Amino acid sequence: MTTSTEPEHRALRRDASENRRRLIEAARLVFAEHGMEAGVEEVAHRAGVGVGTLYRRFPTKDALIAELVRTLLDEVLESARQASTVPGGDGLEHFLFDVGAAHAANRGCLARLWNDETTTTLRQEIRTRMATLLDDARRHGRIRDDATIADVDLTFWSLRGVLEASGHDLPDAWRRQVAISVAGLRPSAEALSQPALA
Amino acid sequence: MTTSTEPEHRALRRDASENRRRLIEAARLVFAEHGMEAGVEEVAHRAGVGVGTLYRRFPTKDALIAELVRTLLDEVLESARQASTVPGGDGLEHFLFDVGAAHAANRGCLARLWNDETTTTLRQEIRTRMATLLDDARRHGRIRDDATIADVDLTFWSLRGVLEASGHDLPDAWRRQVAISVAGLRPSAEALSQPALA
DNA sequence: TCTCAAGCGGAACGTTCACTCCGCTTGAGA
DNA sequence: TCTCAAGCGGAGTGAACGTTCCGCTTGAGA
Numbered sequence: 291m292t293t294s295t296e297p298e299h300r301a302l303r304r305d306a307s308e309n310r311r312r313l314i315e316a317a318r319l320v321f322a323e324h325g326m327e328a329g330v331e332e333v334a335h336r337a338g339v340g341v342g343t344l345y346r347r348f349p350t351k352d353a354l355i356a357e358l359v360r361t362l363l364d365e366v367l368e369s370a371r372q373a374s375t376v377p378g379g380d381g382l383e384h385f386l387f388d389v390g391a392a393h394a395a396n397r398g399c400l401a402r403l404w405n406d407e408t409t410t411t412l413r414q415e416i417r418t419r420m421a422t423l424l425d426d427a428r429r430h431g432r433i434r435d436d437a438t439i440a441d442v443d444l445t446f447w448s449l450r451g452v453l454e455a456s457g458h459d460l461p462d463a464w465r466r467q468v469a470i471s472v473a474g475l476r477p478s479a480e481a482l483s484q485p486a487l488a
Numbered sequence: 489m490t491t492s493t494e495p496e497h498r499a500l501r502r503d504a505s506e507n508r509r510r511l512i513e514a515a516r517l518v519f520a521e522h523g524m525e526a527g528v529e530e531v532a533h534r535a536g537v538g539v540g541t542l543y544r545r546f547p548t549k550d551a552l553i554a555e556l557v558r559t560l561l562d563e564v565l566e567s568a569r570q571a572s573t574v575p576g577g578d579g580l581e582h583f584l585f586d587v588g589a590a591h592a593a594n595r596g597c598l599a600r601l602w603n604d605e606t607t608t609t610l611r612q613e614i615r616t617r618m619a620t621l622l623d624d625a626r627r628h629g630r631i632r633d634d635a636t637i638a639d640v641d642l643t644f645w646s647l648r649g650v651l652e653a654s655g656h657d658l659p660d661a662w663r664r665q666v667a668i669s670v671a672g673l674r675p676s677a678e679a680l681s682q683p684a685l686a
Numbered sequence: 687t688c689t690c691a692a693g694c695g696g697a698a699c700g701t702t703c704a705c706t707c708c709g710c711t712t713g714a715g716a
Numbered sequence: 717t718c719t720c721a722a723g724c725g726g727a728g729t730g731a732a733c734g735t736t737c738c739g740c741t742t743g744a745g746a
Contacts, residue, residue: 341734342694345735345736349735350735447653448649468682540705540725543704
Protein backbone atom coordinates (compact mmCIF):
# COMPACT_ATOMS: atom_id res chain seq x y z
CA MET A 291 0.00 0.00 0.00
CA THR A 292 2.77 2.44 0.86
CA THR A 293 5.28 3.26 -1.81
CA SER A 294 8.57 4.43 -0.42
CA THR A 295 10.25 7.52 -1.76
CA GLU A 296 13.64 5.95 -1.15
CA PRO A 297 15.30 4.34 -4.15
CA GLU A 298 15.84 0.69 -3.36
CA HIS A 299 19.48 0.54 -4.34
CA ARG A 300 20.32 -0.72 -0.90
CA ALA A 301 18.32 -1.44 2.23
CA LEU A 302 18.68 1.09 5.04
CA ARG A 303 20.53 0.10 8.14
CA ARG A 304 18.11 -0.83 10.90
CA ASP A 305 18.68 2.31 13.00
CA ALA A 306 18.46 4.46 9.88
CA SER A 307 15.09 3.13 8.78
CA GLU A 308 13.76 3.46 12.31
CA ASN A 309 14.87 7.08 12.33
CA ARG A 310 13.17 7.61 9.00
CA ARG A 311 9.91 6.31 10.41
CA ARG A 312 10.29 8.56 13.44
CA LEU A 313 10.95 11.58 11.27
CA ILE A 314 7.76 11.11 9.30
CA GLU A 315 5.70 10.64 12.44
CA ALA A 316 7.32 13.64 14.10
CA ALA A 317 6.66 15.77 11.02
CA ARG A 318 3.02 14.71 11.02
CA LEU A 319 2.61 15.74 14.66
CA VAL A 320 4.64 18.94 14.53
CA PHE A 321 3.01 20.21 11.34
CA ALA A 322 -0.43 19.30 12.70
CA GLU A 323 0.29 21.30 15.81
CA HIS A 324 2.09 24.35 14.45
CA GLY A 325 1.43 24.26 10.72
CA MET A 326 3.97 23.75 7.97
CA GLU A 327 5.85 26.89 8.97
CA ALA A 328 7.28 24.95 11.91
CA GLY A 329 11.05 24.63 11.57
CA VAL A 330 12.85 21.49 10.48
CA GLU A 331 14.86 21.69 13.69
CA GLU A 332 11.72 21.09 15.74
CA VAL A 333 10.78 18.11 13.59
CA ALA A 334 14.25 16.61 13.98
CA HIS A 335 14.25 17.25 17.72
CA ARG A 336 10.82 15.65 18.16
CA ALA A 337 12.11 12.62 16.29
CA GLY A 338 15.13 12.52 18.58
CA VAL A 339 17.68 13.11 15.83
CA GLY A 340 19.70 16.02 14.44
CA VAL A 341 18.85 18.01 11.34
CA GLY A 342 21.70 16.33 9.49
CA THR A 343 19.90 13.03 9.81
CA LEU A 344 16.69 14.52 8.51
CA TYR A 345 18.52 15.81 5.45
CA ARG A 346 20.19 12.46 4.89
CA ARG A 347 16.71 10.94 4.31
CA PHE A 348 14.88 13.82 2.68
CA PRO A 349 16.68 16.14 0.29
CA THR A 350 14.52 19.13 1.29
CA LYS A 351 11.82 20.07 3.77
CA ASP A 352 9.48 20.00 0.81
CA ALA A 353 10.28 16.37 0.12
CA LEU A 354 9.41 15.51 3.71
CA ILE A 355 6.06 17.22 3.35
CA ALA A 356 5.51 15.44 0.04
CA GLU A 357 6.00 12.15 1.85
CA LEU A 358 3.28 13.12 4.33
CA VAL A 359 1.01 14.01 1.44
CA ARG A 360 1.70 10.68 -0.22
CA THR A 361 0.92 8.81 2.99
CA LEU A 362 -2.37 10.65 3.37
CA LEU A 363 -3.35 10.08 -0.25
CA ASP A 364 -2.57 6.39 0.21
CA GLU A 365 -5.01 6.35 3.09
CA VAL A 366 -7.64 8.14 1.04
CA LEU A 367 -7.24 5.67 -1.80
CA GLU A 368 -7.58 2.76 0.57
CA SER A 369 -10.73 4.33 2.02
CA ALA A 370 -12.14 4.66 -1.48
CA ARG A 371 -11.46 0.97 -2.12
CA GLN A 372 -13.17 -0.07 1.07
CA ALA A 373 -16.09 2.28 0.43
CA SER A 374 -16.82 0.58 -2.87
CA THR A 375 -17.81 -2.55 -0.95
CA VAL A 376 -20.49 -0.71 1.05
CA PRO A 377 -23.96 -1.70 -0.17
CA GLY A 378 -27.03 0.46 -0.79
CA GLY A 379 -25.25 3.40 -2.40
CA ASP A 380 -23.83 4.55 0.92
CA GLY A 381 -20.20 4.07 -0.05
CA LEU A 382 -19.72 7.73 -0.84
CA GLU A 383 -20.93 8.80 2.59
CA HIS A 384 -18.64 6.30 4.30
CA PHE A 385 -15.81 7.51 2.14
CA LEU A 386 -16.35 11.16 3.07
CA PHE A 387 -16.29 10.40 6.79
CA ASP A 388 -13.17 8.27 6.39
CA VAL A 389 -11.47 11.04 4.47
CA GLY A 390 -12.47 13.49 7.21
CA ALA A 391 -10.83 11.31 9.85
CA ALA A 392 -7.67 10.97 7.76
CA HIS A 393 -7.58 14.72 7.17
CA ALA A 394 -8.05 15.38 10.88
CA ALA A 395 -5.01 13.27 11.73
CA ASN A 396 -2.91 15.06 9.10
CA ARG A 397 -4.17 18.60 9.27
CA GLY A 398 -0.65 19.94 8.91
CA CYS A 399 -0.25 19.15 5.23
CA LEU A 400 -3.75 19.75 3.87
CA ALA A 401 -2.73 22.91 2.04
CA ARG A 402 -0.44 20.79 -0.14
CA LEU A 403 -2.81 17.91 -0.81
CA TRP A 404 -4.32 19.02 -4.08
CA ASN A 405 -1.50 20.79 -5.83
CA ASP A 406 1.40 18.47 -5.12
CA GLU A 407 3.18 17.65 -8.36
CA THR A 408 4.69 14.38 -7.22
CA THR A 409 1.43 12.53 -6.65
CA THR A 410 -0.56 13.18 -9.81
CA THR A 411 -1.20 9.56 -10.73
CA LEU A 412 -2.23 8.69 -7.18
CA ARG A 413 -4.73 11.52 -7.19
CA GLN A 414 -5.98 10.43 -10.59
CA GLU A 415 -6.71 6.97 -9.30
CA ILE A 416 -8.58 8.43 -6.33
CA ARG A 417 -10.71 10.54 -8.65
CA THR A 418 -11.60 7.55 -10.76
CA ARG A 419 -12.84 5.71 -7.71
CA MET A 420 -14.68 8.76 -6.48
CA ALA A 421 -16.57 8.88 -9.75
CA THR A 422 -17.60 5.26 -9.24
CA LEU A 423 -18.81 5.94 -5.72
CA LEU A 424 -20.75 8.93 -6.98
CA ASP A 425 -22.43 6.88 -9.71
CA ASP A 426 -23.33 4.19 -7.24
CA ALA A 427 -24.87 6.70 -4.85
CA ARG A 428 -26.83 8.27 -7.67
CA ARG A 429 -28.17 4.94 -8.90
CA HIS A 430 -29.43 4.16 -5.42
CA GLY A 431 -31.02 7.58 -5.06
CA ARG A 432 -28.74 8.56 -2.20
CA ILE A 433 -27.48 11.72 -3.85
CA ARG A 434 -29.07 14.41 -5.99
CA ASP A 435 -28.90 13.99 -9.75
CA ASP A 436 -26.99 17.18 -10.43
CA ALA A 437 -24.19 16.33 -8.01
CA THR A 438 -20.80 15.99 -9.65
CA ILE A 439 -17.32 15.02 -8.62
CA ALA A 440 -16.66 18.73 -8.13
CA ASP A 441 -19.05 18.60 -5.19
CA VAL A 442 -16.88 15.93 -3.61
CA ASP A 443 -13.89 18.22 -4.13
CA LEU A 444 -15.83 20.96 -2.38
CA THR A 445 -16.39 18.69 0.59
CA PHE A 446 -12.65 17.97 0.81
CA TRP A 447 -11.76 21.64 0.55
CA SER A 448 -14.33 22.65 3.14
CA LEU A 449 -12.87 20.02 5.46
CA ARG A 450 -9.53 21.73 5.24
CA GLY A 451 -10.99 25.07 6.22
CA VAL A 452 -12.90 23.59 9.14
CA LEU A 453 -9.93 21.58 10.41
CA GLU A 454 -7.50 24.46 10.22
CA ALA A 455 -9.88 26.91 11.87
CA SER A 456 -11.46 24.77 14.57
CA GLY A 457 -8.14 23.66 16.03
CA HIS A 458 -7.93 21.38 19.00
CA ASP A 459 -10.87 22.93 20.84
CA LEU A 460 -13.49 21.36 18.59
CA PRO A 461 -11.98 18.06 17.49
CA ASP A 462 -15.30 16.84 16.09
CA ALA A 463 -16.32 19.92 14.17
CA TRP A 464 -15.36 18.26 10.89
CA ARG A 465 -17.91 15.49 11.44
CA ARG A 466 -20.73 17.97 11.66
CA GLN A 467 -19.45 19.68 8.52
CA VAL A 468 -19.40 16.42 6.56
CA ALA A 469 -22.88 15.59 7.81
CA ILE A 470 -24.21 18.97 6.64
CA SER A 471 -22.60 18.57 3.22
CA VAL A 472 -24.01 15.08 2.82
CA ALA A 473 -27.47 16.24 3.85
CA GLY A 474 -27.26 19.12 1.39
CA LEU A 475 -26.43 16.74 -1.45
CA ARG A 476 -29.30 14.31 -0.82
CA PRO A 477 -32.08 14.16 -3.42
CA SER A 478 -34.53 15.03 -0.65
CA ALA A 479 -32.82 18.35 0.08
CA GLU A 480 -34.21 21.44 -1.60
CA ALA A 481 -33.00 22.33 -5.08
CA LEU A 482 -29.69 24.17 -4.97
CA SER A 483 -29.72 27.80 -5.99
CA GLN A 484 -26.26 27.36 -7.50
CA PRO A 485 -25.54 25.03 -10.45
CA ALA A 486 -22.94 22.29 -10.34
CA LEU A 487 -19.41 23.28 -11.28
CA ALA A 488 -17.82 22.35 -14.58
CA MET B 489 -18.60 52.24 9.48
CA THR B 490 -14.84 52.09 9.10
CA THR B 491 -12.74 52.78 12.16
CA SER B 492 -9.25 53.91 11.30
CA THR B 493 -6.26 52.36 13.02
CA GLU B 494 -4.50 55.71 12.89
CA PRO B 495 -4.65 57.83 16.05
CA GLU B 496 -6.32 61.09 15.18
CA HIS B 497 -3.73 63.38 16.74
CA ARG B 498 -3.32 65.10 13.42
CA ALA B 499 -4.88 64.65 10.00
CA LEU B 500 -2.63 63.05 7.39
CA ARG B 501 -1.30 65.14 4.58
CA ARG B 502 -3.35 64.61 1.44
CA ASP B 503 -0.70 62.60 -0.41
CA ALA B 504 -0.04 60.55 2.70
CA SER B 505 -3.63 59.49 3.20
CA GLU B 506 -3.93 58.66 -0.50
CA ASN B 507 -0.85 56.44 -0.18
CA ARG B 508 -2.36 54.78 2.86
CA ARG B 509 -5.49 53.93 0.89
CA ARG B 510 -3.35 52.57 -1.95
CA LEU B 511 -1.33 50.41 0.43
CA ILE B 512 -4.43 48.74 1.84
CA GLU B 513 -5.83 48.07 -1.62
CA ALA B 514 -2.48 46.77 -2.85
CA ALA B 515 -2.18 44.49 0.16
CA ARG B 516 -5.66 43.12 -0.47
CA LEU B 517 -4.80 42.29 -4.08
CA VAL B 518 -1.29 40.96 -3.47
CA PHE B 519 -2.27 38.77 -0.54
CA ALA B 520 -5.30 37.49 -2.45
CA GLU B 521 -3.04 36.53 -5.32
CA HIS B 522 0.01 35.13 -3.55
CA GLY B 523 -1.13 34.57 0.01
CA MET B 524 0.09 36.33 3.09
CA GLU B 525 3.63 35.05 2.56
CA ALA B 526 4.02 37.64 -0.19
CA GLY B 527 6.71 40.16 0.72
CA VAL B 528 6.04 43.67 1.95
CA GLU B 529 8.21 44.94 -0.89
CA GLU B 530 5.71 43.64 -3.44
CA VAL B 531 2.84 45.30 -1.61
CA ALA B 532 4.70 48.60 -1.51
CA HIS B 533 5.65 48.34 -5.17
CA ARG B 534 2.07 47.54 -6.21
CA ALA B 535 0.96 50.63 -4.28
CA GLY B 536 3.60 52.70 -6.08
CA VAL B 537 5.53 53.60 -2.93
CA GLY B 538 8.66 52.45 -1.11
CA VAL B 539 8.71 50.12 1.88
CA GLY B 540 9.65 53.04 4.10
CA THR B 541 6.28 54.62 3.35
CA LEU B 542 4.50 51.39 4.18
CA TYR B 543 6.23 51.27 7.55
CA ARG B 544 5.41 54.90 8.26
CA ARG B 545 1.70 54.00 8.17
CA PHE B 546 1.75 50.47 9.61
CA PRO B 547 4.19 49.55 12.38
CA THR B 548 4.46 45.94 11.19
CA LYS B 549 3.32 43.73 8.34
CA ASP B 550 0.98 42.19 10.87
CA ALA B 551 -0.69 45.54 11.53
CA LEU B 552 -1.33 45.92 7.80
CA ILE B 553 -2.97 42.50 7.70
CA ALA B 554 -4.98 43.38 10.81
CA GLU B 555 -6.30 46.40 8.94
CA LEU B 556 -7.46 44.14 6.10
CA VAL B 557 -9.14 41.89 8.64
CA ARG B 558 -10.89 44.84 10.22
CA THR B 559 -12.11 46.04 6.86
CA LEU B 560 -13.50 42.62 6.02
CA LEU B 561 -15.18 42.28 9.41
CA ASP B 562 -16.73 45.71 8.91
CA GLU B 563 -18.19 44.43 5.66
CA VAL B 564 -19.49 41.31 7.35
CA LEU B 565 -21.12 43.34 10.09
CA GLU B 566 -22.77 45.60 7.54
CA SER B 567 -24.06 42.51 5.70
CA ALA B 568 -25.51 41.21 8.94
CA ARG B 569 -27.31 44.50 9.49
CA GLN B 570 -28.78 44.49 6.01
CA ALA B 571 -29.73 40.82 6.30
CA SER B 572 -31.86 41.53 9.34
CA THR B 573 -34.20 43.55 7.11
CA VAL B 574 -34.87 40.59 4.82
CA PRO B 575 -38.37 39.20 5.42
CA GLY B 576 -39.55 35.60 5.65
CA GLY B 577 -36.65 34.24 7.68
CA ASP B 578 -34.32 34.36 4.69
CA GLY B 579 -31.94 36.89 6.20
CA LEU B 580 -29.46 34.22 7.25
CA GLU B 581 -29.22 32.83 3.73
CA HIS B 582 -28.68 36.29 2.28
CA PHE B 583 -26.08 36.92 4.93
CA LEU B 584 -24.15 33.75 4.10
CA PHE B 585 -23.95 34.58 0.41
CA ASP B 586 -22.88 38.15 1.19
CA VAL B 587 -20.18 36.86 3.50
CA GLY B 588 -19.05 34.48 0.77
CA ALA B 589 -18.67 37.34 -1.69
CA ALA B 590 -16.74 39.40 0.85
CA HIS B 591 -14.49 36.45 1.65
CA ALA B 592 -13.88 35.86 -2.05
CA ALA B 593 -12.66 39.41 -2.51
CA ASN B 594 -10.36 39.13 0.51
CA ARG B 595 -9.14 35.57 0.31
CA GLY B 596 -5.66 36.60 1.30
CA CYS B 597 -6.39 37.26 4.95
CA LEU B 598 -8.97 34.59 5.76
CA ALA B 599 -6.55 32.59 7.89
CA ARG B 600 -6.38 35.54 10.29
CA LEU B 601 -10.08 36.34 10.43
CA TRP B 602 -11.11 34.36 13.46
CA ASN B 603 -8.10 34.56 15.73
CA ASP B 604 -7.16 38.18 15.39
CA GLU B 605 -6.77 39.74 18.84
CA THR B 606 -7.39 43.31 17.77
CA THR B 607 -10.97 42.86 16.60
CA THR B 608 -12.62 40.96 19.44
CA THR B 609 -15.45 43.40 20.05
CA LEU B 610 -16.22 43.68 16.35
CA ARG B 611 -16.47 39.91 16.09
CA GLN B 612 -18.63 39.81 19.20
CA GLU B 613 -21.10 42.21 17.64
CA ILE B 614 -21.22 40.11 14.49
CA ARG B 615 -21.97 36.99 16.54
CA THR B 616 -24.81 38.71 18.32
CA ARG B 617 -26.40 39.61 15.01
CA MET B 618 -25.79 36.13 13.65
CA ALA B 619 -27.72 34.72 16.60
CA THR B 620 -30.63 37.00 15.75
CA LEU B 621 -30.60 35.93 12.10
CA LEU B 622 -30.50 32.31 13.19
CA ASP B 623 -33.49 32.76 15.51
CA ASP B 624 -35.44 34.50 12.80
CA ALA B 625 -34.73 31.71 10.32
CA ARG B 626 -35.77 29.12 12.87
CA ARG B 627 -39.01 30.90 13.70
CA HIS B 628 -39.91 30.94 10.02
CA GLY B 629 -39.04 27.28 9.60
CA ARG B 630 -36.22 28.04 7.18
CA ILE B 631 -33.57 26.21 9.18
CA ARG B 632 -33.52 22.98 11.19
CA ASP B 633 -34.25 23.22 14.90
CA ASP B 634 -30.94 21.80 16.04
CA ALA B 635 -28.88 24.29 14.04
CA THR B 636 -26.70 26.53 16.18
CA ILE B 637 -24.41 29.46 15.68
CA ALA B 638 -21.58 26.92 15.50
CA ASP B 639 -23.04 25.75 12.21
CA VAL B 640 -22.72 29.27 10.86
CA ASP B 641 -19.08 29.22 11.97
CA LEU B 642 -18.65 25.97 10.08
CA THR B 643 -19.99 27.60 6.94
CA PHE B 644 -17.49 30.45 7.29
CA TRP B 645 -14.62 28.06 7.87
CA SER B 646 -15.57 25.85 4.97
CA LEU B 647 -15.67 28.93 2.77
CA ARG B 648 -12.06 29.59 3.61
CA GLY B 649 -11.03 26.10 2.59
CA VAL B 650 -12.94 26.29 -0.68
CA LEU B 651 -11.64 29.75 -1.56
CA GLU B 652 -8.02 28.92 -0.83
CA ALA B 653 -8.15 25.63 -2.70
CA SER B 654 -10.24 26.52 -5.73
CA GLY B 655 -8.10 29.49 -6.68
CA HIS B 656 -8.87 31.58 -9.73
CA ASP B 657 -9.90 28.67 -11.92
CA LEU B 658 -13.25 28.21 -10.20
CA PRO B 659 -14.25 31.68 -9.05
CA ASP B 660 -17.81 30.57 -8.26
CA ALA B 661 -17.04 27.39 -6.34
CA TRP B 662 -17.82 29.13 -3.07
CA ARG B 663 -21.39 29.82 -4.18
CA ARG B 664 -22.06 26.15 -4.70
CA GLN B 665 -20.52 25.41 -1.31
CA VAL B 666 -22.76 27.91 0.46
CA ALA B 667 -25.79 26.53 -1.36
CA ILE B 668 -24.96 22.98 -0.25
CA SER B 669 -24.48 24.09 3.36
CA VAL B 670 -27.77 25.99 3.33
CA ALA B 671 -29.61 23.03 1.84
CA GLY B 672 -28.09 20.74 4.46
CA LEU B 673 -29.33 22.98 7.24
CA ARG B 674 -32.94 23.21 6.04
CA PRO B 675 -35.62 21.53 8.16
CA SER B 676 -36.56 19.48 5.09
CA ALA B 677 -33.10 17.93 4.84
CA GLU B 678 -32.56 14.55 6.42
CA ALA B 679 -31.63 14.37 10.10
CA LEU B 680 -27.92 14.91 10.60
CA SER B 681 -25.90 11.97 11.80
CA GLN B 682 -23.73 14.33 13.82
CA PRO B 683 -25.04 16.44 16.71
CA ALA B 684 -24.64 20.20 16.86
CA LEU B 685 -21.45 21.49 18.41
CA ALA B 686 -21.30 23.02 21.86
C1' DT C 687 36.62 -9.82 16.11
C1' DC C 688 37.72 -6.48 12.54
C1' DT C 689 36.67 -3.22 9.06
C1' DC C 690 34.48 0.44 6.92
C1' DA C 691 30.49 2.15 4.34
C1' DA C 692 26.82 4.19 6.16
C1' DG C 693 24.94 6.92 9.53
C1' DC C 694 24.98 10.64 12.88
C1' DG C 695 24.92 15.50 15.27
C1' DG C 696 25.09 20.11 15.17
C1' DA C 697 27.97 24.20 14.06
C1' DA C 698 28.39 27.07 10.18
C1' DC C 699 26.69 29.06 5.87
C1' DG C 700 23.77 31.64 2.70
C1' DT C 701 19.50 33.42 1.56
C1' DT C 702 15.31 35.58 2.37
C1' DC C 703 12.64 38.98 4.39
C1' DA C 704 10.73 42.01 7.93
C1' DC C 705 12.13 46.20 9.55
C1' DT C 706 15.20 50.69 10.35
C1' DC C 707 17.66 54.79 9.20
C1' DC C 708 18.78 58.91 6.99
C1' DG C 709 19.33 62.35 3.50
C1' DC C 710 16.23 64.38 0.24
C1' DT C 711 11.42 66.27 -1.06
C1' DT C 712 6.96 68.53 -0.50
C1' DG C 713 2.30 70.00 1.04
C1' DA C 714 0.25 73.46 3.57
C1' DG C 715 -0.08 77.08 7.09
C1' DA C 716 1.75 81.82 8.01
C1' DT D 717 6.53 83.29 -1.03
C1' DC D 718 8.83 81.05 2.83
C1' DT D 719 9.41 77.59 6.24
C1' DC D 720 9.58 73.23 8.12
C1' DA D 721 7.10 69.29 10.05
C1' DA D 722 5.75 65.59 7.73
C1' DG D 723 6.47 62.49 4.21
C1' DC D 724 9.28 59.75 1.05
C1' DG D 725 12.55 56.04 -1.12
C1' DG D 726 15.47 52.45 -0.79
C1' DA D 727 19.98 50.84 0.80
C1' DG D 728 21.31 48.69 4.90
C1' DT D 729 20.70 45.65 9.17
C1' DG D 730 19.69 41.66 11.83
C1' DA D 731 17.33 37.57 12.71
C1' DA D 732 15.21 33.34 11.31
C1' DC D 733 15.51 29.29 8.87
C1' DG D 734 16.52 25.89 5.23
C1' DT D 735 20.55 23.51 3.87
C1' DT D 736 25.49 21.85 3.88
C1' DC D 737 29.75 20.07 5.74
C1' DC D 738 32.76 17.41 8.36
C1' DG D 739 34.73 14.84 12.11
C1' DC D 740 33.06 11.23 15.05
C1' DT D 741 30.23 6.75 15.72
C1' DT D 742 28.20 2.26 14.68
C1' DG D 743 25.70 -1.69 12.56
C1' DA D 744 26.61 -5.54 9.94
C1' DG D 745 29.08 -8.52 6.67
C1' DA D 746 33.50 -11.16 6.34
